[in-house]
Amino acid sequence: MIDFAETSDLGGSMSADPQQEPLHPAERPLRRFLLGNRAWLGTLGVFVTMMAIFIAANPRVFSNWGLYASVLTTLPVALFLTAPLVYIVTAGEIDLSFPATMGFASWVFALVVQAGFDPFLAIVAAIVVGMALGLLVGSLVVYANLSSLVATLGMNFMLRGLILIVTQSKSIALVTLGQTWAYKLFSSQIYGVPAQILWGLAFVAFCALLYNRHRFGVQVHVVGDNPDSAREMGVDVNRVRVKAFVFMGLGAALAGVFSTMINFTWWPTSGDGYLLPVLASVFVGGTPTWGGIGTVVGGAIGALIVSFIQTGVVGAGLSGFYVQFFNGLIIILSLLGHRWNQSRYR
């Protein structure tokens, strides 16, 4: 409340027309932007500070484009997972099953490509499977009224186990993928920029718009904030929750497809390594754990931070043993920063 109180500079904007109220300080465009976007702006501040320290520590390594290109190649996979996970957390739930969903959907993608079909068709198949798994997980959580933390943990083990049983832990190499149109469109280089980062950013932009300016997004907010009130006002709370899980399934499927295209290979463990970094990205990004609010753009910057820590620590001349320590340090510092930045919300 405090910084709203300074109205001293309002004098000149008083108007004779009673319908025309003086412009509130919080409604001046810059102020309004800063207030409305403080969460992800804070995250951006963390990222810029972190990069400045890395660059100062070793300017030579960090002026090499190859370093950035390698991060930009793998980052999109995390983006496809992080943005939908922000929806889940905002709705007051959690999803730990997305790594297995990602592995499962990309398995279908690999099988369809291996069988000789066009990769575009394989992508559609992967998306359908990913969304179906999201529907399954979401229905389990919502309609069977299970804790999403435990139920999705169980689903993650179960789906991964199913993959391992059926494939006998054998990977699938997709040697012909490089010649296809789908690969050129989604995974090639455009003037040295990996194509997947463009798709990843487009996806984040779409998710951010959907989150802030679409009925689905605003209903995710109110369901996570006060489900009783939302129900009272006619929001179909359960449906919104299930939709969030289906959306997570879509993101996991896309992440799986891109990850497979980058490597020309599908591994039975595909997705496993993303669980903790993606969770960290969401929370480092400024989405709190209690539901009701969050930021998609912040989550994306969080993913950027998490991707750069490893590269940055090693690039700055420290041994690889420091990576985990700095990962943790950044997470804790970010949380403290967001707590201070957003204290007014609670």
Added chain:
Amino acid sequence: MAERLIELRDIVKSFGRVAALGGINLHVDKGEVVGLIGDNGAGKSTLIKILAGVVKPTSGEIFVRGQPVTGWSAAKSRAAGIETVFQDRALAVQQSIVTNIFMGRELAGPFGWLRLAQEEREARRLMREIGFTSRVFTPRSIVGQLSGGERQGVAIARAISRQADLIILDEPTTALSLTETEKVFHFVRRVKASGRSIVFIGHNIYHVFDIADRFVVLDRGKVVLETTRAETGSAERLIAFMQRVAHPTAAERAL
């Protein structure tokens, strides 16, 4: 005589063998503020839930604008223009005023994309209509930053946005300070001036007296006193009335 908005006749509600309401008659006219007073367990909340259509009466009749209604339900209550603002669970406090006002009926264009500017304009208009304006906040302010009385304002603005003719406020001032209570009264007066009706519920006469035109006192599932402010004149006289007419404990507890 003023236009009769809703009338309950001989409403009985039993839960098993326990009679929560034993034959209640209650009416609300257009543009009237009815103060519903009663101790905890007097049957206030059951009566509100019946008005809201969430609870079905065991027996009795309901008339909306003089017409009998059968199969009373939450949907029919809403269609009749009744909106209930429940005490605690009304608002999503981390969201903006606009989001709360349009919760569940967002103004959306093609493919569900929100008309944010239109929502904000409409919210501003509603807030101005009930005198809910301030230099301290805008329609985009977060509800959690508002005081208790201002939060009631958001809930009332939302009820009005749903074309409510009758707004039921469940103990809107119980947890509020004097200045905050005055804010709520201010909104209520504006709503009344716009020709809408309000049922204002409280268990403390002093919380209700200043704002209501007519008082209905409930005790143990029955209306024990019905009187107007013109008849009583002061809260103390209303209490004296109650002591004479009502079950003695109702008057004592109301103090």
